[in-house]
Amino acid sequence: MPASHNPKQNQLLAALPAADYERLLPHLEPVTLPLGLVVFESGSKLRHLYFPASGIVSLLYAMEDGASTEIAVIGNEGVVGIALFMGGESTPSRAVVQSAGHGYRLKAAVLKTEFELGGPLQHLLLRYTPALIAQMTQTAVCNRHHAVDQQLCRRLLLSLDRLPSNKLTMTQELIANMLGVRREGVTEAAGNLQEAGLIRYSRGHITVLDRPKLEAQVCECYAVVKREMDRLLPDKTAC
Amino acid sequence: MPASHNPKQNQLLAALPAADYERLLPHLEPVTLPLGLVVFESGSKLRHLYFPASGIVSLLYAMEDGASTEIAVIGNEGVVGIALFMGGESTPSRAVVQSAGHGYRLKAAVLKTEFELGGPLQHLLLRYTPALIAQMTQTAVCNRHHAVDQQLCRRLLLSLDRLPSNKLTMTQELIANMLGVRREGVTEAAGNLQEAGLIRYSRGHITVLDRPKLEAQVCECYAVVKREMDRLLPDKTAC
DNA sequence: CTCCAACCGTACGTTGACGCACAGAGCGTC
DNA sequence: GACGCTCTGTGCGTCAACGTACGGTTGGAG
Numbered sequence: 378m379p380a381s382h383n384p385k386q387n388q389l390l391a392a393l394p395a396a397d398y399e400r401l402l403p404h405l406e407p408v409t410l411p412l413g414l415v416v417f418e419s420g421s422k423l424r425h426l427y428f429p430a431s432g433i434v435s436l437l438y439a440m441e442d443g444a445s446t447e448i449a450v451i452g453n454e455g456v457v458g459i460a461l462f463m464g465g466e467s468t469p470s471r472a473v474v475q476s477a478g479h480g481y482r483l484k485a486a487v488l489k490t491e492f493e494l495g496g497p498l499q500h501l502l503l504r505y506t507p508a509l510i511a512q513m514t515q516t517a518v519c520n521r522h523h524a525v526d527q528q529l530c531r532r533l534l535l536s537l538d539r540l541p542s543n544k545l546t547m548t549q550e551l552i553a554n555m556l557g558v559r560r561e562g563v564t565e566a567a568g569n570l571q572e573a574g575l576i577r578y579s580r581g582h583i584t585v586l587d588r589p590k591l592e593a594q595v596c597e598c599y600a601v602v603k604r605e606m607d608r609l610l611p612d613k614t615a616c
Numbered sequence: 617m618p619a620s621h622n623p624k625q626n627q628l629l630a631a632l633p634a635a636d637y638e639r640l641l642p643h644l645e646p647v648t649l650p651l652g653l654v655v656f657e658s659g660s661k662l663r664h665l666y667f668p669a670s671g672i673v674s675l676l677y678a679m680e681d682g683a684s685t686e687i688a689v690i691g692n693e694g695v696v697g698i699a700l701f702m703g704g705e706s707t708p709s710r711a712v713v714q715s716a717g718h719g720y721r722l723k724a725a726v727l728k729t730e731f732e733l734g735g736p737l738q739h740l741l742l743r744y745t746p747a748l749i750a751q752m753t754q755t756a757v758c759n760r761h762h763a764v765d766q767q768l769c770r771r772l773l774l775s776l777d778r779l780p781s782n783k784l785t786m787t788q789e790l791i792a793n794m795l796g797v798r799r800e801g802v803t804e805a806a807g808n809l810q811e812a813g814l815i816r817y818s819r820g821h822i823t824v825l826d827r828p829k830l831e832a833q834v835c836e837c838y839a840v841v842k843r844e845m846d847r848l849l850p851d852k853t854a855c
Numbered sequence: 856c857t858c859c860a861a862c863c864g865t866a867c868g869t870t871g872a873c874g875c876a877c878a879g880a881g882c883g884t885c
Numbered sequence: 886g887a888c889g890c891t892c893t894g895t896g897c898g899t900c901a902a903c904g905t906a907c908g909g910t911t912g913g914a915g
Contacts, residue, residue: 438753438754446761448757464739504704510699513752518687520756521685522683525872557757557761559872565894579881579892580880580891580892580893597679605708764902799863800863818911857914858914859915860912866908868903872899873899877895880893881890882889884888
């Protein structure tokens with residue numbers, strides 16, 4: 378297995394003690410996560426728990442009228458499909474690969490068995506959950522109170538945190554769907570950022586030129602979520 | 617203990633097998649939940665897990681500028697402080713009693729011990745979590761896409777589901793804080809509902825006159841959440 | 856009974872986002 | 886190297902919600 382494909386690229390897997398990791402390893406099935414892949418559909422039965430190693434997965438909720446909103450963003454710091462180990466077998470939201478990459482997955486049955494052991498894996502997964510919840514609640518707050526410009530900043534930073542480079546691949550149309558706003562609204566907000574020299578934009582390719590300024594402009598929502606993530610998933614995660 | 621004060625009024629406690637319930641009983645400390653009580657403050661250490669038996673607790677997030685948004689509503693179907701059994705010791709949100717009642721609480725240490733046993737209590741709490749998450753995500757969606765009128769309907773139904781009568785006690789000011797909108801916006805929306813004969817409103821007292829019509833007018837968000845609650849917390853919850 | 860505080864209703868200008876419509880601009884393809 | 890598709894920019898009119906300001910009503914306290 379090449380160095381670029383190592384389960385330990387996922388921070389939760391990396392935080393497992395050696396013994397637990399070794400036991401899990403044979404069950405970790407490598408998967409590629411091409412852009413647009415639907416990891417699981419709204420309401421359908423969950424068959425695997427996914428550990429992204431690279432790339433980004435979005436949790437989306439699509440309404441009856443077709444409009445959608447992104448609920449959370451998951452990269453190599455987390456897992457996709459938390460309902461699985463909580464005894465739910467499906468969720469009303471949908472998981473879509475929003476930035477291509479790869480990862481590993483665990484069969485539902487294996488996960489369940491391992492989880493029931495009550496060891497480090499259980500603790501890690503449980504500890505991750507409130508961090509994810511923080512992200513969801515902050516999404517709700519941001520949707521209510523903040524302007525599109527700020528939400529765009531937040532969204533860019535969320536992706537940036539989960540990618541190795543300062544280049545993002547996402548069209549304005551895509552961003553609009555994630556934020557649940559008009560495409561034109563994103564055009565305008567992105568134009569402002571470009572004007573101010575924070576990003577460069579071109580046909581689906583965004584280069585972040587000045588991250589500090591981006592952080593200066595984003596709403597508090599970003600920091601709140603990041604703090605929770607850092608707090609609950611430190612290197613020193615004691616299990 | 618009078619019949620009106622029974623831990624089994626909380627649906628999660630009621631769903632516990634007799635043996636587990638009996639073991640827990642000595643540790644369940646009765647608490648009254650007066651209107652406005654802050655069950656726990658944003659960022660502070662959680663000391664107890666609360667099981668509401670009557671009344672309603674709101675999970676709120678307050679922003680730096682003082683504006684706030686309600687994230688979720690918890691009645692006797694759930695528990696307040698889920699971060700506790702997931703290994704978090706605090707949350708960025710705040711829990712406030714929004715309709716007076718009473719309940720029971722469990723010390724953090726006791727909860728932790730019981731949870732680690734991996735028995736029915738653990739399963740029940742874990743199963744409740746995705747239902748709560750569904751409520752949070754749907755709040756995010758609703759905030760983004762739906763008009764104040766519909767959100768008011770949703771909010772009224774959420775309270776109605778958790779109270780024995782069709783009378784709610786909440787001022788428009790309070791509702792506005794929960795929905796994160798202007799008080800005047802609530803005045804208008806409530807006026808519409810009153811006009812249509814669905815509710816009667818008077819100085820902090822709302823009487824729901826026609827629940828079916830209210831349900832006909834509410835956005836899909838309400839049904840989505842209710843379905844998740846019913847699915848994950850049926851009477852027959854097998855543990 | 857009177858007064859006061861809390862609660863509710865209304866009004867008006869402002870604004871941010873929407874819906875729609877269309878014009879340019881880059882990139883791949885044949 | 887021209888065509889076509891996708892992506893981005895712009896320009897309207899419309900509208901829901903906002904901020905602000907004030908008047909009216911009600912219920913309880915003294």
